[in-house]
Amino acid sequence: MPxxxxxxxxxxxxxxxxxxxxxxxxxxxxIHLGEFAQARDALHIAQRHYAPAQVCPRCTAEQTRR
Structure with a gap:
């Protein structure tokens, strides 16, 4: 997991x-958020503690290619 x-x-x-x-x-x-199978899981943690947050568009595109 990344x-x-x-x-x-x-x-x-x-x-x-x-x-x-x-x-x-x-x-x-x-800030290290942890290891997650999906970017959206990391985003959920980020928004809970450090809102407002969004996933980097480049990371999202990279994940959809896998």
């Missing part, structure tokens, strides 16, 4: 992005 991280710096729209380990956009300053 590890997921939350960017500590918000996007211009105020949301925080969830990234999978290996994402080219994975930030240096991040």
């Amino acid at each position: 590890s997921y991280y939350l960017n500590r710096t918000p996007q211009p729209n105020g949301t925080y992005e969830v990234h999978a380990l290996g994402c080219p956009r994975l930030p240096l300053y991040r």
Whole structure:
């Protein structure tokens, strides 16, 4: 299962992005959310503790190709 991280710096729209380990956009300053089978599970944890959050579009596209 991939590890997921939350960017500590918000996007211009105020949301925080969830990234999978290996994402080219994975930030240096991040919070480890845990290992999850699906990005949506990591997003659920991120929103519960660090809302507002969204999954990185690149990570979502990568997951749908698997």
